[in-house]
Amino acid sequence: MHLDHSHDGPSAVSADARRPDGSRRALRIGLGGPVGSGKTATVAALCRALRDELSLAVVTNDIYTREDAEFLLREAVLPPERITAVETGACPHTAIRDDISANLEAVEDLEDEVGPLDLILVESGGDNLTATFSKGLVDAQIFVIDVAGGDDIPRKGGPGVTTADLLVVNKTDLAPYVGSDLERMAADAKAQRAELPVVFQSLRNEAGVGDVAAWVRGQFAAWSA
Amino acid sequence: MSRAALLVLADGRFPAGGHAHSGGAEAAVKAGRVTGAASLEDFCRGRLHTAGLVAAALAAAAVLGVAPGELDAAADARTPSPALRVAARRLGRQLMRAARATWPSDELDAVARQFPKGAHQPVVLGLAARAAGLEPVDAAYCAAYESVSGPASATVRLLSLDPFDATGVLARLAPEVDLVVDRAVEAARRVADDGVDALPASSAPLLEVGAETHAAWAVRLFAS
Numbered sequence: 001m002h003l004d005h006s007h008d009g010p011s012a013v014s015a016d017a018r019r020p021d022g023s024r025r026a027l028r029i030g031l032g033g034p035v036g037s038g039k040t041a042t043v044a045a046l047c048r049a050l051r052d053e054l055s056l057a058v059v060t061n062d063i064y065t066r067e068d069a070e071f072l073l074r075e076a077v078l079p080p081e082r083i084t085a086v087e088t089g090a091c092p093h094t095a096i097r098d099d100i101s102a103n104l105e106a107v108e109d110l111e112d113e114v115g116p117l118d119l120i121l122v123e124s125g126g127d128n129l130t131a132t133f134s135k136g137l138v139d140a141q142i143f144v145i146d147v148a149g150g151d152d153i154p155r156k157g158g159p160g161v162t163t164a165d166l167l168v169v170n171k172t173d174l175a176p177y178v179g180s181d182l183e184r185m186a187a188d189a190k191a192q193r194a195e196l197p198v199v200f201q202s203l204r205n206e207a208g209v210g211d212v213a214a215w216v217r218g219q220f221a222a223w224s225a
Numbered sequence: 226m227s228r229a230a231l232l233v234l235a236d237g238r239f240p241a242g243g244h245a246h247s248g249g250a251e252a253a254v255k256a257g258r259v260t261g262a263a264s265l266e267d268f269c270r271g272r273l274h275t276a277g278l279v280a281a282a283l284a285a286a287a288v289l290g291v292a293p294g295e296l297d298a299a300a301d302a303r304t305p306s307p308a309l310r311v312a313a314r315r316l317g318r319q320l321m322r323a324a325r326a327t328w329p330s331d332e333l334d335a336v337a338r339q340f341p342k343g344a345h346q347p348v349v350l351g352l353a354a355r356a357a358g359l360e361p362v363d364a365a366y367c368a369a370y371e372s373v374s375g376p377a378s379a380t381v382r383l384l385s386l387d388p389f390d391a392t393g394v395l396a397r398l399a400p401e402v403d404l405v406v407d408r409a410v411e412a413a414r415r416v417a418d419d420g421v422d423a424l425p426a427s428s429a430p431l432l433e434v435g436a437e438t439h440a441a442w443a444v445r446l447f448a449s
Contacts, residue, residue, distance in 0.1 A: 064444045087448035089245030090382050099240035101319035 019111065026057070026117035027223040028107060029216060030096065030133035032160055033144035035126030038170040038203065040068045042144055043123050045209035046216060047077035054118040054220065057082040057110040059103060061092040063125045081114050092125035100137040107137075119220060129158035140219050142212070146171040151180035154188035162192045166199060166215050173202040230357040233327070234350075235367045237374060242319035246312060247379030247447035248272060248372065252435030254383045262390040265380050269373040269398055273405055275429035277372030279303050280347035281409035282424045284368040285361035286416050287351025293336050293344060299421040300345035306433040308440035310345075312449035318343025324353035332356065361413055365406040373398055379447055
């Protein structure tokens with residue numbers, strides 16, 4: 001996915017696959033999606049599912065300072081030194097797409113300070129349907145929507161729904177209560193995304209984050225191959 | 226040199242992290258000192274003639290080849306607030322990344338190695354201008370203009386200020402930006418003979434105090 005070019009300088013300037021000392025950097029996966037769709041809850045569940053098998057860290061991008069990071073700290077999904085909050089000047093989509101410098105510094109500092117790391121999850125603050133991550137920041141991205149946000153979101157498409165490497169339709173347990181048609185959502189998503197995968201999940205069910213965790217494992221296996 | 230490189234460096238969309246900083250505007254808005262276009266203009270004028278002048282002179286001196294370590298120490302001495310020093314270094318590091326990717330140069334690589342956590346942003350700005358083949362006056366213009374454009378665009382978000390009014394403020398300040406740049410470049414040229422003490426040391430105590438208060442807030446939109 002990325003050119004494996006190297007720089008002679010003291011630190012990487014972009015998305016180089018190698019760190020300055022020549023070692024392979026961590027896989028970076030971005031999670032974006034509308035406000036309240038369950039991004040932070042998904043990150044927390046992924047940390048619990050993967051932390052015993054992978055060396056993990058999380059970067060959050062909040063609209064206000066540290067709300068999401070503090071949720072993760074309260075939930076104690078990772079030791080505090082593995083969670084970093086980036087301040088975004090009220091524009092999380094700018095910090096994950098147009099000007100990724102603060103996020104790159106955050107992921108590199110995490111690798112320096114708590115590494116070696118296998119995987120860094122970069123969570124975007126709740127934003128709109130056009131928010132996508134720069135390829136200079138992440139290797140793959142997950143877009144999280146939920147059934148309560150309206151079952152027409154997959155039909156409406158947009159860059160997140162259409163191009164994310166994985167689309168997660170969250171809170172499926174709520175579908176009967178909000179009148180969302182899961183089959184229609186699946187058909188619309190298929191029409192927008194062709195062969196790109198879609199996961200329907202409820203973190204309240206026994207399966208929980210299992211499908212998404214399995215997808216992340218697959219990404220990591222490909223990255224470290 | 227290409228004068229158009231100045232437009233690349235001065236572009237508000239140059240990806241060097243500035244969008245997350247308000248240049249003290251968020252603290253001033255909260256304190257009730259900036260409430261609209263008129264008070265924004267006063268705020269920006271004050272920042273231009275203090276922090277803006279100092280930044281412009283540092284940037285111009287860096288283009289002239291003054292040792293970055295000396296300039297960074299001079300910037301430290303002119304920045305009493307620890308929070309502002311942290312912010313300036315963070316922005317310097319982000320600008321360094323963008324500059325090295327944009328105008329690769331051995332000199333930038335060496336300074337990045339010397340300051341792995343970042344040198345003061347105006348110093349890096351001057352080095353970036355130098356790598357881009359620009360002149361001291363160009364770097365001074367970038368620094369002086371940034372000292373007012375940052376707070377202006379932040380205030381559009383903070384107060385839902387009419388963006389045309391904010392842009393009008395910047396246009397009215399333009400002749401003063403010219404004057405500040407002249408002074409900054411003149412001071413920078415004296416450094417060769419008189420050392421970094423020739424650089425201006427104008428300071429705005431309320432910006433320093435506001436930055437310290439702002440850094441302690443639990444909820445804020447901007448990093449500084």
